[in-house]
Amino acid sequence: MSLGYAEKLSFIEDVGNVGMTEYFDPPLLLQDKIERLAVMIQKSKHLVVFTGAGISTSCGIPDFRGPKGIWTLQREGKALPEASLPFHRATPSMTHMALVELEKAGFLKFLISQNIDGLHLRSGIPREKLSELHGDSFMERCPSCGIEYMRDFEIETIGLKETARRCSKVGCGARLKDTVLDWEDALPPKEMNPAERHCKMADVVLCLGTSLQITPACNLPLKSFKGGGKIVIVNLQKTPKDKKASLLIHGLVDKVITGVMEFLSLRIPPFIRIDLLQTIFTQASSLDEKYVNWSLTVASVHGNRAPLPFIKSVEVSFSESQNMKAAVLDKQPLYLKRRTVKSTNPFNIMMKLNFSDGCKCSSAEMTIPIDFKISADVFKDDKDSILQNLRESALTDPSCGQTSVVEKKVIMVPKSEVIVHAIVTNIVKFDRSYGDLSNGSFKRKYECLNGVIPSRKRSNGRKPRAVINVR
Numbered sequence: 001m002s003l004g005y006a007e008k009l010s011f012i013e014d015v016g017n018v019g020m021t022e023y024f025d026p027p028l029l030l031q032d033k034i035e036r037l038a039v040m041i042q043k044s045k046h047l048v049v050f051t052g053a054g055i056s057t058s059c060g061i062p063d064f065r066g067p068k069g070i071w072t073l074q075r076e077g078k079a080l081p082e083a084s085l086p087f088h089r090a091t092p093s094m095t096h097m098a099l100v101e102l103e104k105a106g107f108l109k110f111l112i113s114q115n116i117d118g119l120h121l122r123s124g125i126p127r128e129k130l131s132e133l134h135g136d137s138f139m140e141r142c143p144s145c146g147i148e149y150m151r152d153f154e155i156e157t158i159g160l161k162e163t164a165r166r167c168s169k170v171g172c173g174a175r176l177k178d179t180v181l182d183w184e185d186a187l188p189p190k191e192m193n194p195a196e197r198h199c200k201m202a203d204v205v206l207c208l209g210t211s212l213q214i215t216p217a218c219n220l221p222l223k224s225f226k227g228g229g230k231i232v233i234v235n236l237q238k239t240p241k242d243k244k245a246s247l248l249i250h251g252l253v254d255k256v257i258t259g260v261m262e263f264l265s266l267r268i269p270p271f272i273r274i275d276l277l278q279t280i281f282t283q284a285s286s287l288d289e290k291y292v293n294w295s296l297t298v299a300s301v302h303g304n305r306a307p308l309p310f311i312k313s314v315e316v317s318f319s320e321s322q323n324m325k326a327a328v329l330d331k332q333p334l335y336l337k338r339r340t341v342k343s344t345n346p347f348n349i350m351m352k353l354n355f356s357d358g359c360k361c362s363s364a365e366m367t368i369p370i371d372f373k374i375s376a377d378v379f380k381d382d383k384d385s386i387l388q389n390l391r392e393s394a395l396t397d398p399s400c401g402q403t404s405v406v407e408k409k410v411i412m413v414p415k416s417e418v419i420v421h422a423i424v425t426n427i428v429k430f431d432r433s434y435g436d437l438s439n440g441s442f443k444r445k446y447e448c449l450n451g452v453i454p455s456r457k458r459s460n461g462r463k464p465r466a467v468i469n470v471r
Helices: 027-043 070-075 094-104 119-123 189-201 217-227 253-263 383-396
Strands: 047-051 108-113 130-132 139-141 148-150 162-166 175-178 204-208 230-234 247-249 271-285 291-299 311-318 327-329 334-341 347-355 363-370 403-411 415-430 444-446
Touching: 027 204, 027 230, 027 247, 027 253, 047 094, 047 189, 047 217, 094 108, 094 119, 094 253, 108 189, 119 130, 130 189, 189 217, 204 217, 217 230, 230 253, 271 363, 271 383, 291 311, 291 347, 311 334, 327 334, 363 415, 383 403, 383 415
Parallel strands: 047 108, 047 204, 108 130, 204 230, 230 247
Antiparallel strands: 139 148, 139 175, 162 175, 271 291, 271 415, 291 334, 311 327, 311 347, 347 363, 403 415, 415 444
16 A cells, blocks of 8 residues: 555645646547647657646546645545555556657657656656656665666655665665655756756647646746747646647547547557566575475565565465475565475476456466576576567467566575566557547556456455655
8 A cells, every 4th residue: 555645745835726627628629739739749850748647647546636636635625536556556558658659759859757656667768768857656766876776666755765775786885765856855957957958959848737837847848938949738727838838738638649649640559567576496405414495485676675566475386296285475575485305306386476456467377497406507688688578479469477587596605596587467558549539538458367357356455545646
């Protein structure tokens, strides 16, 4: 359960306008504006996109100022909405993935986001073409050497505070810090400087799903004016910058961007989520040398003590020739300890990984061969190539749960074999048709094992608390 960004923020009396009325352009006008926007993008030399919370509401992440926004409900004394899935399992929207394709096609030169949900990075936008002005709930940064660490779990703090982990760079080891800003924190130059530079270079700045109220971020698009640039605003509510926009579109962002992609004859790529974990097999001889004491740990690649949020439990079984009792590991750390006669023949450990809520398939299976012979050989292939092959395999056989070995290494003291596994846990395909311009909602297509989307009901009856992009 996430505490939620809004709950972690320091108290502030004035949060700006909330409960803002939503406006919808009529279908014919909306279609005309979509085509005008598409032409502007097609003719642009330096397109910059500036995004806010409105592009993530279709991902199940509530906004903040809309009629059902978090602070709107708080001001009205109403209960806060409950998230439809855990924050760490949110998947990119049509808009997120369309921006990825626009970048690959050469149209999008730079992306600036006020969101802290990490979905732009997760979607595939290159880090060097992205400024996350207010930080990223899933990123830690080393204040000493500057290395960034993208996690699969939400960082526990905000406000640029130290976390429980250290930099893994040889010779560094500094305590890491979270990257999400609190109200009093200044925008970091590492994010602000390239954002400002690209806005000054832009001939078009496309603002998507933002109320353009939070300073100084909201003034960035205006910096394009000095070089003759134009701004386009796509938002359901009115903004303080509306009169400065060359084109103002009141419509659902997913509808608008899907229409633009159709006009440009560009496809919206599917989103395939690949998660990583590591298995650690450790062994040691008993004092009398008759037995091998061994253990199996299923752990996060971010460290043995880091959470493994996408795994609910692991069912462990053994080759039929082994008289060993099966086990279910359902409490983290996921750890199994056994003793085997030293003369035991090689055998297999079979694991069924049961996924947590938010994964679009229920489980995956993998086998680990055991022969008690620790080799000094180290296997480390090109990670990017392996992950790309896994994505292509997932598209050919659209049932998630496929696995691949990314890395294998050996630790001699204590004798351990560490294997890093990649697992497809989500496949989301999008229907780009936009023939219906009634500003209705889109449906995502999820590909799952057996074609079934598992229930999102939680076994303990509780639902994850909402996390909000609020700045």
